[in-house]
Amino acid sequence: xxxxxxxxxxxxxxxxxxxxxxxxxxxxxxxxxxxxxxxxxxxxxxxxxxxxxxxxxxxxxxxxxxxxxxxxxxxxxxxxxxxxxxxxxxxxxxxxxxxxxxxxxxxxxxxxxxxxxxxxxxxxxxxxxxxxxxxxxxxxxxxxxxxxxxxxxxxxxxxxxxxxxxxxxxxxxxxxxxxxxxxxxxxxxxxxxxxxxxxxxxxxxxxxxxxxxxxxxxxxxxxxxxxxxxxxxxxxxxxxxxxxxxxxxxxxxxxxxxxxxxxxxxxxxxxxxxxxxxxxxxxxxxxxxxxxxxxxxxxxxxxxxxxxxxxxxxxxxxxxxxxxxxxxxxxxxxxxxxxxxxxxxxxxxxxxxxxxxxxxxxxxxxxxx
Amino acid sequence: xxxxxxxxxxxxxxxxxxxxxxxxxxxxxxxxxxxxxxxxxxxxxxxxxxxxxxxxxxxxxxxxxxxxxxxxxxxxxxxxxxxxxxxxxxxxxxxxxxxxxxxxxxxxxxxxxxxxxxxxxxxxxxxxxxxxxxxxxxxxxxxxxxxxxxxxxxxxxxxxxxxxxxxxxxxxxxxxxxxxxxxxxxxxxxxxxxxxxxxxxxxxxxxxxxxxxxxxxxxxxxxxxxxxxxxxxxxxxxxxxxxxxxxxxxxxxxxxxxxxxxxxxxxxxxxxxxxxxxxxxx
Numbered sequence: 001x002x003x004x005x006x007x008x009x010x011x012x013x014x015x016x017x018x019x020x021x022x023x024x025x026x027x028x029x030x031x032x033x034x035x036x037x038x039x040x041x042x043x044x045x046x047x048x049x050x051x052x053x054x055x056x057x058x059x060x061x062x063x064x065x066x067x068x069x070x071x072x073x074x075x076x077x078x079x080x081x082x083x084x085x086x087x088x089x090x091x092x093x094x095x096x097x098x099x100x101x102x103x104x105x106x107x108x109x110x111x112x113x114x115x116x117x118x119x120x121x122x123x124x125x126x127x128x129x130x131x132x133x134x135x136x137x138x139x140x141x142x143x144x145x146x147x148x149x150x151x152x153x154x155x156x157x158x159x160x161x162x163x164x165x166x167x168x169x170x171x172x173x174x175x176x177x178x179x180x181x182x183x184x185x186x187x188x189x190x191x192x193x194x195x196x197x198x199x200x201x202x203x204x205x206x207x208x209x210x211x212x213x214x215x216x217x218x219x220x221x222x223x224x225x226x227x228x229x230x231x232x233x234x235x236x237x238x239x240x241x242x243x244x245x246x247x248x249x250x251x252x253x254x255x256x257x258x259x260x261x262x263x264x265x266x267x268x269x270x271x272x273x274x275x276x277x278x279x280x281x282x283x284x285x286x287x288x289x290x291x292x293x294x295x296x297x298x299x300x301x302x303x304x305x306x307x308x309x310x311x312x313x314x315x316x317x318x319x320x321x322x323x324x325x326x327x328x329x330x331x332x333x334x335x336x337x338x339x340x341x342x343x344x345x346x347x348x349x350x351x352x353x354x355x356x357x358x359x360x361x362x363x364x365x366x367x368x369x
Numbered sequence: 370x371x372x373x374x375x376x377x378x379x380x381x382x383x384x385x386x387x388x389x390x391x392x393x394x395x396x397x398x399x400x401x402x403x404x405x406x407x408x409x410x411x412x413x414x415x416x417x418x419x420x421x422x423x424x425x426x427x428x429x430x431x432x433x434x435x436x437x438x439x440x441x442x443x444x445x446x447x448x449x450x451x452x453x454x455x456x457x458x459x460x461x462x463x464x465x466x467x468x469x470x471x472x473x474x475x476x477x478x479x480x481x482x483x484x485x486x487x488x489x490x491x492x493x494x495x496x497x498x499x500x501x502x503x504x505x506x507x508x509x510x511x512x513x514x515x516x517x518x519x520x521x522x523x524x525x526x527x528x529x530x531x532x533x534x535x536x537x538x539x540x541x542x543x544x545x546x547x548x549x550x551x552x553x554x555x556x557x558x559x560x561x562x563x564x565x566x567x568x569x570x571x572x573x574x575x576x577x578x579x580x581x582x583x584x585x586x587x588x589x590x591x592x593x594x595x596x597x598x599x600x601x602x603x604x605x606x607x608x609x610x611x612x613x614x615x616x617x618x619x620x621x622x623x624x625x626x627x628x629x630x631x632x633x634x635x636x637x638x639x640x641x642x643x644x645x646x647x648x649x650x651x
Binding site for chain 1: 382386387462463464467494495496497498499500501502503504506507508512513514515516531533535536537538539540541542543544545546555556597598599600601602603604605606607609610613614615616617619624625627628629631632634635638639641642643645646647648649
């Protein structure tokens with residue numbers, strides 16, 4: 001059991017205050033865990049982002065950071081274990097079974113709840129992906145503990161409780177949520193909300209293998225197939241270095257072409273604000289904002305987007321935000337770095353032309369301009 | 370077949386305003402709607418009923434005024450509506466909510482016949498947690514199928530269901546068994562216009578109203594604030610960024626000059642970007 005580890009640092013004295021409230025059965029719950037999301041041989045980058053965040057929490061609590069790797073036997077799963085260490089885990093809990101090959105709720109919930117019941121973490125973090133949300137909801141319900149979704153900030157307060165902050169009411173307010181008397185304290189965080197930590201090649205730490213007591217014929221749900229997205233671009237939006245997006249200020253669906261052309265000219269991904277998805281001008285997986293994708297590009301160009309708070313929440317991590325809008329009082333100018341008050345529909349063709357001109361001398365064909 | 374659709378009445382978030390001084394939500398006068406994600410679940414349920422026969426029961430938990438959203442659902446063609454309402458439910462988090470709803474669904478099963486499929490929306494627009502659907506599935510031991518884009522087939526005799534579900538980077542085709550819980554993905558169907566008959570029926574229908582006791586809930590410590598492991602400690606407004614955007618002066622400039630100036634300003638702030646973009650553009 002983790003609580004019996006002789007190498008576990010003593011918890012800070014301040015934790016005593018909270019422990020009084022905590023029922024006896026939860027007192028030996030310790031350490032911070034991150035669920036390492038492995039799908040089709042790839043670790044989802046959100047798991048590394050969570051390890052970065054988990055590291056801070058574990059250090060503050062004076063406890064260890066563990067990765068929980070669930071996957072089929074093979075190189076990819078082994079690799080996920082190594083990557084967990086490279087991104088800061090002190091130890092890894094490891095469940096390896098052929099029936100964990102493709103994500104299904106039943107075996108993953110069983111494996112995860114078994115791990116928690118056996119090794120008792122105080123904090124469990126998961127990515128708010130389709131997989132992570134599917135799993136987190138049933139794990140929390142099985143364990144009858146609290147789960148805070150889509151956190152934008154995680155911290156440990158003076159008495160050692162997890163303070164999980166998330167947007168509420170469409171992002172117009174933030175709230176800080178605690179799970180005081182139950183363990184583990186669970187939270188999900190959406191991809192790109194937390195920065196990517198530095199990767200460092202490190203020696204493997206302790207790996208604790210756990211047997212999954214479940215056989216394939218006990219699982220009702222079967223995976224018949226997987227169809228990858230044809231538009232691979234949509235998957236890259238969250239992790240793109242440069243993003244161009246359009247909003248209602250573009251006036252009509254036909255003007256989205258300008259956004260796509262600009263994106264093509266500078267090798268960017270494109271997206272949109274929520275109203276455009278609601279109008280059916282763009283598919284939902286292109287939506288940027290609190291209920292869509294969170295982005296952290298080096299450059300974000302918002303054309304005709306007013307900047308409602310729910311959009312702002314999704315783009316604030318960008319290094320440089322450029323806003324083009326006719327309304328000088330649009331809220332987007334409150335959080336953009338560079339602004340230009342003009343009609344995006346008229347301005348974008350000039351911007352595309354200027355970018356092409358500016359960038360072409362660097363390209364192979366100098367005469368292209 | 371018997372299909373239960375769990376829906377929620379939510380404030381129309383597009384019209385929510387935050388009080389500038391007190392940082393509280395100004396609910397007065399904000400219209401309520403059926404959570405938009407739930408409409409995809411309801412429509413899918415109605416389609417299943419139309420194809421396979423049977424009944425659709427809609428369920429909601431909320432204050433007495435949540436009856437409005439049930440009437441709307443009846444207007445779209447649902448056969449029966451159940452309102453779970455009791456002051457004991459006040460302050461429920463997702464765990465307590467899924468407890469109350471699962472108890473009510475069990476009671477619906479006893480009273481009107483066991484459900485073959487329970488539907489919820491993908492998430493709500495006010496809470497955005499996507500946790501209540503999986504919570505209900507777990508508590509009722511239903512097979513959990515989230516983010517379903519399409520119901521490919523149902524074999525009622527064999528109790529089998531095949532669905533396409535949205536997952537990271539693609540679509541998963543899953544075969545599972547009834548009874549199951551489906552959270553329906555948005556944009557997968559379009560809500561029908563209710564018939565005049567349904568509208569009349571909705572206005573006349575008696576809505577089944579259950580208190581906690583009437584829904585068969587004995588353990589009230591699992592409800593409301595007491596049954597909620599999470600505690601909201603603090604609600605606050607996001608801190609505004611201290612400085613506003615640097616504006617590019619547009620006076621008496623051609624669009625071409627403006628564009629050049631903007632690009633210059635971008636690359637001044639992010640010098641490393643220019644070679645990267647040039648590489649991408651090439």
